Amino acid sequence: MRVSLIVFFMINLCFAYGQSIEKNTPPENLLIPYKAGVVPDRIILSLGSNTESERLINWRTDTTAKEQYIEISEQDGSVDFYKKKLNFKAESKLFVNLQNDSAYYHQIKLHDLEKGKKYSYRVGYEGFWSPWFDFEVESQNGDFQFIYLGDAQNDLLPLWSRVIHNAYKQASNSTMILHVGDLINHSQNDYEWAEWFHAASPIIQKIPQVIVPGNHEYIKDDDGNKLGLSPFWDAHFNFPKNGPSELRNQAYYFDYGNCKFIFLNSNEKLEIQASWLEKILENNEKNWTIIMFHHPVVSGASGRINEGVLKNWKPILDRYQVDLVLQGHDHVYGRGNEVISGLDQWNEYTGTVYVVSVAGRKMYPLGNHPWMQKKAENLQTYQIVTVQKESILFDTYKTNGDLFDSFEIKKLTNGDKQLIERLPQQ
Structure with missing residues (x-):
């Protein structure tokens, strides 16, 4: 993991001066925050190579929250769905942008999901969690x-x-x-x-x-x-x-x-x-x-x-x-x-x-x-x-x-x- 962090960091620095700093600098009037915080942001869901059973999830936090997890549960429609959750640790890498702001980026690959079922998940750690999000693994039998x-x-x-x-x-x-x-x-x-x-x-x-x-x-x-x-x-x-x-x-x-x-x-x-x-x-x-x-x-x-x-x-x-x-x-x-x-x-x-x-x-x-x-x-x-x-x-x-x-x-x-x-x- 240490080698991965160093390579990831060095790649960013190697390209740091490739483009105009002005074009890659945030505007003076910020409509939204862009720096990472302790609460996960930039969460995104994607497909694995086996679309019937795999999903990939990425997100970001600040450097106080290096250790990150995903909690996932089958969505049965009840208010207590989250009590049956499973917990998995994410892979994390350090990232430094052109303004020298540091953040950790996290990713996880979900295996063995079941076709035709709905799931709920959230990402984070110890009191700083994202909202729960729902997704479905479709059966792929028809249109x-x-x-x-x-x-x-x-x-x-x-x-x-x-x-x-x-x-x-x-x-x-x-x-x-x-x-x-x-x-x-x-x-x-x-x-x-x-x-x-x-x-x-x-x-x-x-x-x-x-x-x-x-x-x-x-x-x-x-x-x-x-x-x-x-x-x-x-x-x-x-x-x-x-x-x-x-x-x-x-x-x-x-x-x-x-x-x-x-x-x-x-x-x-x-x-x-x-x-x-x-x-x-x-x-x-x-x-x-x-x-x-x-x-x-x-x-x-x-x-x-x-x-x-x-x-x-x-x-x-x-x-x-x-x-x-x-x-x-x-x-x-x-x-x-x-x-x-x-x-x-x-x-x-x-x-x-x-x-x-x-x-x-x-x-x-x-x-x-x-x-x-x-x-x-x-x-x-x-x-x-x-x-x-x-x-x-x-x-x-x-x-x-x-x-x-x-x-x-x-x-x-x-x-x-x-x-x-x-x-x-x-």
Whole structure:
């Protein structure tokens, strides 16, 4: 444990001067507290590699509360549910931010949870406990639903918070929430991270969150060159460790029901991930395949290109006829199933549906790319996706709850896919 603490501490210091201190300094007028206290905060629930029996939980405290525990009990509906609790000790690591504020980050992996049961948990120690939070381990026998959110990044408290809360209000039975990266604007700004956690609570304590890194989760030099992933990433998040060893906790996959979900880091090591991705898809026996990463295969915004993703990953996505690809980065909305690279080197007419969306306030001009059958600029959205045996239903909503886009991906008996528009053509 001592070696882990030293490495964790040194990594943070090595990157400390990568970016402007001003951009990573909390504002003078604090709307919320950002420093750690004795009561746990930044609590987040996520999925293990075995989604039928594992859940991962992370949280933070100040340095007076190094020893931390989770208490968990089956939720039987009685007022005395907590009297049957089990108690487990968490793994803890020291973290020091750019302002030299110290905190302990804690994580725990829950095993052997039972399908179809509801649980309640809290984290803390000796009189300083979080509230009790409830979650359910679904049976995964039938249809399921999840929420997909594009970049958050800016104005998290005033403007992004309403997006995730409106999505949860409309789809509170969702099994998970997928975030496509760029949760914050400056990767080492502790206050921005505090905003994100505050804006998304208490949803993120009750529904598993699934996240990939965007470019704004990276530390950059003054010229915008990436130096490495922010140490806040591993401190805050805990995801399955079944991806390439070079991208531990950044690229991973899991099965949920009749669907395989694969999550990639589109910022670096694209060729390594391409080899890993192909091996996963070669042995894929699930009916549906959904892949998420930050940078679009073909951009939806004006004047942007992601050549590495296009050349390294799109041939694989086409070869294995992936059903749905979720992306971000462009700060526009775009959707289509005829995304063509222009390289003319392989069959690209596979029916894969690509989506780009944005949940936050930052917007870019919309490009005139022909792949987008539905598109919009200056529009914050959230997406509710329903996975059925023979169809995926995809609905995109504006922040006022109006339906903006709706389509169905139908799996035909010969394995081909049919895209069915579910909104009247305008």
